[in-house]
Amino acid sequence: MIILDQPYVSPELLAYAAARQEPVLDNYMARACATGLKVQDRQALNLVPEARFAAMLQEGQEQNNASSAPPRLYTCSENSLSWVTEHCSLALAEATGKLKNKALTRELLRPLDTNYYYRRLNLAEMQALPFEAVRVPCILKPAVGFFSLGVYRISNEADWQAAKSDIAAEAQRWAEQYPQSVVDGNDWLLEEYIDGDEYAVDVYFDQDGQAVICNILRHEFTGDTDVSDRLYYTSAGIIENYLAEFEAWFNRVNAILGLRNFPAHVELRRTAAGRILPIEFNALRFAGWCSTDVSLFAWGFHSYGCFLEGQKPNWDEALKGKEGKLYTLMALNKPANCPPVHSFDYEALSRGFARVLCLRRNDYSRYGLFGFLFTETPEDQREELDRIASSDLLEFAVI
8 A cells, every 4th residue: 555745756657656556645745646647548546545645555454453563554655644643553653653753763773772862852952052051072963853854963062052053044945845744854863873874775574573674774884974875785795784784773673663664764884893783764655756766777676575575685686687787766865055046957067977777857946956867877987976075066046
């Protein structure tokens, strides 16, 4: 079962849902997508009215009650979480709530690392907190957040004051772009900065609660102060090196959380010594803005298909012939304080890469990014990634 919602639904997800006739919640976004499919003479979506969709979820929960496994529900956007909370079973709503609020997740998973430091504050408390009370280096971010909005690394007093000023200026814009269930500007988390490599993992917990990883992406930054979502990549080496270790860690996590038939997009850090700590769990979906389709472009399978069909990736087959290649996902985010952009030269941007697998343009007048770019990059041509990671992208824009 699938819920489609703003801000974006990919053609790949639509084609998958239509081909399999997966039940899709009949909402505004799904109807708009269905109209587009009809215009292109493609198979229609299997739209299910809201009351029936909720009843199907409840019926599935009752059928699986003996194993405590809810029916498989996939949402492509966190905008759908409020609907889930209002219409789905208490068990599914509670499972979602465990992950969406980062402070609650930290508390639940404290037994895995009792030395991890974090502090929860409301907006007024955060704005009033003096720098002397802050343990640096640390990260400040919304306890309920999305897409690196409102994430700041704090190393000194200047960072602290700048973050508070920026939050005061940006809070209204965040509220206009996303519902409170996606980004809550009144609930903040100060937490320990982990000096390690960052990874984004699309994982689901099967009907027995066992972790199944559908992709691992390394999240790369240009420096210590960079907290953007610009560059992610996966490779055969990354999968081979971390698949077993991360699945074992997720099974330890789920021994506490108790999730069943549940997908999540998880960002974590791994230190050189092998300490793994979660940054955030995103409930009932994989990578946002349908960027989880990088698994299709890289490995040839739909990550959400693995979850909805209860299948494990055949990594031995998927990785064949992929040695020496990086499969990237780039969020073409606009720079801070970006002036109004009249046009963006996507063709010029694409010419800077050895092989573009997919380019998705975005309504940059409404959202804070120009789109998404997926590439296949030879490992010995990494300079094309380093260049785009440090660019503000305004070289491709007409201001």
